[in-house]
Amino acid sequence: MKNNIILIGMPGAGKSTVGVLLAKAINYEFLDTDIVIQKENGKKLYEIINEKGLEEFLKIENETLSRVEASNTVIATGGSAIFGNEAMEHLREIGHIVYIKLSCEEIIRRVNNIKTRGIAMKKGKTMEDVYRERVPLYEKYADIIVDGENTTIEEAVEKIARINYKEQEKL
Secondary structure: OOOEEEEEOOOOOOHHHHHHHHHHHHOOEEEEHHHHHHHHHOOOHHHHHHHHOHHHHHHHHHHHHHOOOOOOEEEEOOOOHHHOHHHHHHHHHHEEEEEEEOOHHHHHHHOOOHHHHOOOOOOOOOHHHHHHHHHHHHHHHOOEEEEOOOOOHHHHHHHHHHHHHHHHHHO
C-alpha cells in the first residue's frame, strides 16, 4: 500500500529537515535512509565511500533502500538514491515520491562540506556535474515536484502535507 511519503532531491535540498517536520505535522514516523546505511555499516557515509568506493556505496544504498519496510512513514533518501533502479521501484510501490527541487546555485550555497557529507560523486566532478546528471532522474521518479527554492521549510511541509491529505481522500 502506498501510504508513505518518500523525499528525493539533491544533497542540501532539505529532505531530512522537511521530513522530520512533515512527519510531526501528519503524525507519521520518520526514516532517514542515510542513517540506516550508516548504522548497518558502522561507518559514516563518506567513510564507506572512501573505503569501499563509489560503485560499492551505490550498491549498498540500492540494496538497503530495496528492503525498506515502512507504513505511514516519511522517508528521506540520500541524494544518490535515484541511481538504484530496484530501490526506486520498491519506493514507488510503497509510497508517493516527492522531489524537493532547488537550483544548482542554491545547492552549492547550502552544501559547503562536500568531503564529510558523504556525497556520492565521481572524482573530478563538480557539484554542477552532479546536479546535471541527477535532475533528470529526480524528475523521472517524482510523483510530485515541490519548489524548495522560493519556499520556507514550513511552507514546503505544508505543501507536501496538503498533497498527502488529497491522496488519502482518494483511498
